[in-house]
Amino acid sequence: MNALLAINPIAFSLGPIEVRWYGILIATGIVLAFLVVQKEMVKRGMDPDFLTDLLIWAVPISIISARIYYVIFMWDYYKDHTGQIIQIWQGGIAIHGALIGAVITAYVFTKKRGVSFWKTADIVAPGLLIGQIIGRWGNFMNQEAHGGPVSEQFLETTIIPDWIMKQMTIEGVTYHPTFLYESLWNVVALIIILLLRKVSLKRGEMFLFYLTWYSIGRFFIEGMRTDSLYGGVLRAAQVVSIVTIIVAVSLFIYRRYIKKVDVNYQDD
Numbered sequence: 001m002n003a004l005l006a007i008n009p010i011a012f013s014l015g016p017i018e019v020r021w022y023g024i025l026i027a028t029g030i031v032l033a034f035l036v037v038q039k040e041m042v043k044r045g046m047d048p049d050f051l052t053d054l055l056i057w058a059v060p061i062s063i064i065s066a067r068i069y070y071v072i073f074m075w076d077y078y079k080d081h082t083g084q085i086i087q088i089w090q091g092g093i094a095i096h097g098a099l100i101g102a103v104i105t106a107y108v109f110t111k112k113r114g115v116s117f118w119k120t121a122d123i124v125a126p127g128l129l130i131g132q133i134i135g136r137w138g139n140f141m142n143q144e145a146h147g148g149p150v151s152e153q154f155l156e157t158t159i160i161p162d163w164i165m166k167q168m169t170i171e172g173v174t175y176h177p178t179f180l181y182e183s184l185w186n187v188v189a190l191i192i193i194l195l196l197r198k199v200s201l202k203r204g205e206m207f208l209f210y211l212t213w214y215s216i217g218r219f220f221i222e223g224m225r226t227d228s229l230y231g232g233v234l235r236a237a238q239v240v241s242i243v244t245i246i247v248a249v250s251l252f253i254y255r256r257y258i259k260k261v262d263v264n265y266q267d268d
Contacts, residue, residue, distance in 0.1 A: 007167055009142045022138035029134035030059065033127030040123050040197075050115065058105045062098040063088070069097025073229035073236050091142075094229065095132065096240045102128075118204035122265050125210040129190040132182075132214075139179040140167060147176025147224035178224050185217035196265075202256055203263045211248040215241040 010018045038051050070092045071078050071085055078085050106124070110117040139145035146168055150158075155165060155174060168177045189210065196206055219241040222228055228235040255261045 007141055007143075020138075021141035025138040025141070026131075026135050029131035030055075032134065033130040036130060037124055037127035040126075044119070044123060046115070046120075046123075050113070054106065054109050054120075057109060058102050061105045062101040063093065065101025065104075066093035066095065066098035069094040069100070070229065073231060091144075094237075095135075096237060099128075116203065118207065119265075121207035122203060122205075125207045126190055126193050128210065129186045129193065129214075133186045133190065136179045136183040136186075140164070140177070143167060143170055145179045145225065145227060146170075147178040148226055149173050150176050175226070176224055178221050181224075182217060182221050185221070186214065189213045189217075200264045200266060202261045203265055203267070204255055204261065205252060206265055208248045208252045211244050212252075215244040215248070219245075 007021075009020050009022065011021045011024055012019050034051065034055065038048070041051055042048055067085075067088050073094075074092070084090065103121075106120060107117050110120050136145070158165065160177060160180065164177055164180060165174055168175050192213070193206060193210060196209065201209075219238050222235055222237040222241070228237060230236060231239060
């Protein structure tokens with residue numbers, strides 16, 4: 001079998017400790033996001049240590065909330081395997097759970113520091129996308145977060161690189177690389193957001209754009225996946241995406257046309 005069909009998800013071992021590519025990619029995403037966001041925060045006149053202090057709280061809380069979210073929707077399993085709930089190293093986290101934890105943490109933290117939550121959220125939005133773009137490639141290494149089987153016609157006409165499709169071939173069946181679709185969708189969002197920095201958007205609207213754009217893409221991509229979490233008969237991520245779109249659009253309308261926020265992103 002071609003070696004590309006079975007990329008080892010374990011990068012290396014340190015004695016009994018196995019370091020997985022997934023963790024390396026997540027860490028890489030966090031570091032790159034930090035560098036981009038930190039530069040913009042300093043440019044916007046914020047305390048250089050503010051982001052570091054925020055991440056000290058936000059990163060662990062996001063990981064915990066991502067796990068809690070996953071366990072809640074997999075409770076039929078974990079209620080009989082409670083000892084595995086904390087075994088996050090075995091897999092089982094959800095990005096929506098991480099985002100919920102991160103947003104709540106950022107809101108409380110900014111209020112405690114007397115800093116605008118919306119200003120912080122706008123600046124951090126590109127960093128969130130960078131983390132998601134890179135993090136999805138951890139799914140690639142693990143051969144997970146894929147869609148259903150693809151047809152021979154799809155394989156013949158696709159412009160997706162062969163090495164990606166080979167890695168998405170599991171036990172002789174090739175699957176839609178939905179991790180790639182979401183990663184590319186977020187790349188487009190990142191480009192747009194970086195361009196929007198030059199536009200006089202009202203404070204908070206860049207973050208609301210991020211929430212809306214990501215949720216639209218996630219709704220459709222989630223419908224293709226075979227590993228979705230369910231809340232009853234509905235896919236949890238699709239429900240959360242719909243709710244997020246409604247809330248983000250409503251906040252955009254309220255803040256721009258009713259509250260009439262007059263502070264722009266570029267204002268210090």
